Amino acid sequence: MDTALLGVVCGAAGTVVGAAVAYLGPLHLERRRERLEREVGMEDRAAADIARYVNARTAADQWLDLLRRGYQAALENRLDLARCDEGVVRCSDELRLRLTELAHLGMSESRTNPAFTAFRRAAEEIRRRAADGGRADNGDRESVALGRLEACAAERTEWARQVLGRLSARTGLDLSS
DSSP: OOHHHHHHHHHHHHHHHHHHHHHHHHHHHHHHHHHHHHHHHHHHHHHHHHHHHHHHHHHHHHHHHHHHHHHHHHHTTOOOHHHHHHHHHHHHHHHHHHHHHHHHTTSSOSSSOHHHHHHHHHHHHHHHHHHHTTOTTHHHHHHHHHHHHHHHHHHHHHHHHHHHHHHHHHHSOOOOO
16 A cells, blocks of 8 residues: 555544544533433432421421320310410421322322321310310220320321332332331
8 A cells, every 4th residue: 555545544544533532522421421410310309309208207296296295285184275276287287288298299198198187186086185174074085085196106107108118119219217
C-alpha cells in the first residue's frame, strides 16, 4: 500500500473514532447522570413514603393516647367532655388526613379503615361512660370502654403491619422489623 493512501485511511479512521468518542462520551455521561438522579429520586420518594407512614402512625398513637387518658379520667369522674370532644375531633381529623395521604399512594384504605372505626367507637364509649358519671351500673360501661380501647390498640397494630408490608413492597426496602 502506498504511504499516502495509508495516511489517508488512518486519518479517516482517526476522524471517525474521534467523532464517535466526541459524541458517545458526553452521551454516556448524560445517561449516567440521569441514572443517578433517578436513583436519588427513588430514595427521596421512599423517604417521603416512610415519612407519610410515620405521620399516620403518630396521629394514631396520639389518638390512642388521648383515649387512654380520657378513659382514666372517666373512671375518676373528672373527664371534661368538651375538651375530650375537641381532642377527639382534632385527632380524628389528623388521622383522616394522614390515612387519605396513604390511600392516595395505595398503601391504606381511608374510608373503611378498621383502626379508624375502632378509635371512633372507643371515643363514643368513653364519652358515654363519662356522661353516666358515678352511677352504680357503670361497671358494664367500664368493661365495654376498656374492651374498645384494647380493640383500638389491636387494630392499630394490625393496620400498621399491613401498611408496612405495602410500604416495603412499594419502596423495595425491608421495613418489617
